[in-house]
Amino acid sequence: ALHARGGAPVRLFGRDAETIAAIETRHENPRYLPGIPLPPSIRPTTDAGEALAGANVVLLVVPAQSLAGLAATLAEALPADATLVLCAKGIERRTGRFMSDIVADALPDRLVGVLSGPSFASDVARGLPTAVTVAASDGEAADALARRLSTESFRCYASDDLRGVEAGGALKNVLALAAGVVIGRGLGASAQAALVTRGFVELRRLGEALGGRPETLMGLSGLGDLILTCSSPQSRNFAYGAALGRGEDLSGLKLAEGVFTAAIAARLAGESGIEAPIVETVAELLSGELSVDEAAQRLLMRPLKREVG
Numbered sequence: 001a002l003h004a005r006g007g008a009p010v011r012l013f014g015r016d017a018e019t020i021a022a023i024e025t026r027h028e029n030p031r032y033l034p035g036i037p038l039p040p041s042i043r044p045t046t047d048a049g050e051a052l053a054g055a056n057v058v059l060l061v062v063p064a065q066s067l068a069g070l071a072a073t074l075a076e077a078l079p080a081d082a083t084l085v086l087c088a089k090g091i092e093r094r095t096g097r098f099m100s101d102i103v104a105d106a107l108p109d110r111l112v113g114v115l116s117g118p119s120f121a122s123d124v125a126r127g128l129p130t131a132v133t134v135a136a137s138d139g140e141a142a143d144a145l146a147r148r149l150s151t152e153s154f155r156c157y158a159s160d161d162l163r164g165v166e167a168g169g170a171l172k173n174v175l176a177l178a179a180g181v182v183i184g185r186g187l188g189a190s191a192q193a194a195l196v197t198r199g200f201v202e203l204r205r206l207g208e209a210l211g212g213r214p215e216t217l218m219g220l221s222g223l224g225d226l227i228l229t230c231s232s233p234q235s236r237n238f239a240y241g242a243a244l245g246r247g248e249d250l251s252g253l254k255l256a257e258g259v260f261t262a263a264i265a266a267r268l269a270g271e272s273g274i275e276a277p278i279v280e281t282v283a284e285l286l287s288g289e290l291s292v293d294e295a296a297q298r299l300l301m302r303p304l305k306r307e308v309g
C-alpha cells in the first residue's frame, strides 16, 4: 500500500479468490486489514505468473511455516533477477531452518533481503511512522534495498547481519508470548517489565550464539520488536500468551508463530549451552509439561543460579 501510494506499480498475489476480488473491487482487504483504504492502483491477482511477470522486488509475506510452500508455488514464475524480501519472522518447525535458509534451498542463487522490525501491518498500511531493519549479506545490496523500500512514513535501516535480524525476529515471538502469559495471569506491569528485560538478555545471548551481532540484537529488529510485541495486544503472540494466561479455551484461536518456534529455540539454546529459562519455560508450557500457573511463576521466579539483574 505504501509503495503504491508513492506511485510504484504494485501487484499483489494471494490464493484466496474472495479476498483478492474484494481488494480489486472495494480497495480494501476485509479479512486482514478491514477499514483501511488501499490504493486502487494495486493490481491484485490469484495468478502467480501474472503477479511476478517483470517484477524486480518481490516481498514474501506469509507465516514462517508457509514459506517453503509459497517458494515452491512461485519458483517457476519468478524472474531470475528479482530480489526477494523475506518478511516472515520465525523458524520452520519441521526442519529448524531460518527463512533465508528455506529460500536458499528452494530458490538458490537469488539476491535475498530480510525485512524485520517493530511494525504492525495495520500501522504500516495506515501510513503511521514506522522504522525497520532491512538486511542482506552484502552490505551494498542491503543499502540499495533499504533505499528502495523506504518511504516518507516507513524508514528502513540497512544491515549486513542477516542472521542477527532473523534471530531477533524469531525469538521475540516466543518472548512476546511469555509477556502475554504474565499479563494474562494478572502478574502486573512490574512483572511485565522484568520479563521484557530478562527476555532481552535471552534474545541477545541466543541470538549471538546463532551468529547474530550484539548491535543488531539491540536494534530495531531485536530490542525494538521485542518492546512492541511484549507490550501490545495487537501482537498475535502476546494475545495468544494472554489468552493462555487467562486460562481461556484456545481451540478457536489461530496458533501464533511463537508456538512453533519455542521448542526449536529451547533446543538450540540447549545445544549451544545457553541459559534461556524464559524460552524453555514457554516450550514446556506449550508441550504440557508445565501448567499455566507453574509456567507463570517460573517465567520470573525460577530458582536462581547466578543471575545478576
Ligand SMILES: NC(=O)C1=CN([C@@H]2O[C@H](COP(=O)(O)OP(=O)(O)OC[C@H]3O[C@@H](n4cnc5c(N)ncnc54)[C@H](OP(=O)(O)O)[C@@H]3O)[C@@H](O)[C@H]2O)C=CC1
Binding pocket: 014, 015, 016, 032, 061, 062, 063, 064, 066, 069, 070, 073, 087, 088, 089, 090, 119, 120, 121, 122, 257
Ligand atoms: N501482521 C503483522 O503485523 C506483521 C507480520 N509480520 C510477519 O509476516 C508474516 C505473515 O504475517 P501475517 O500476514 O500477519 O499473517 P496472517 O496469518 O495474518 O496472513 C497470512 C497470509 O499469508 C497467506 N498464505 C499463507 N500460506 C500461503 C501460501 N502457502 N501461499 C500463499 N499465501 C499464503 C494467507 O492466505 P489465506 O488468507 O489464503 O490463508 C494470508 O493472506 C509472519 O511471519 C509475521 O511474523 C511481520 C511484521 C508485522
Ligand SMILES: O=C(CO)COP(=O)(O)O
Binding pocket: 089, 117, 118, 119, 120, 121, 173, 176, 225, 228, 229, 234, 235, 236, 237, 238, 256, 257
Ligand atoms: O512482528 C510483529 C510486529 O513487529 C507482529 O507480531 P505478531 O506476529 O505477534 O502479531
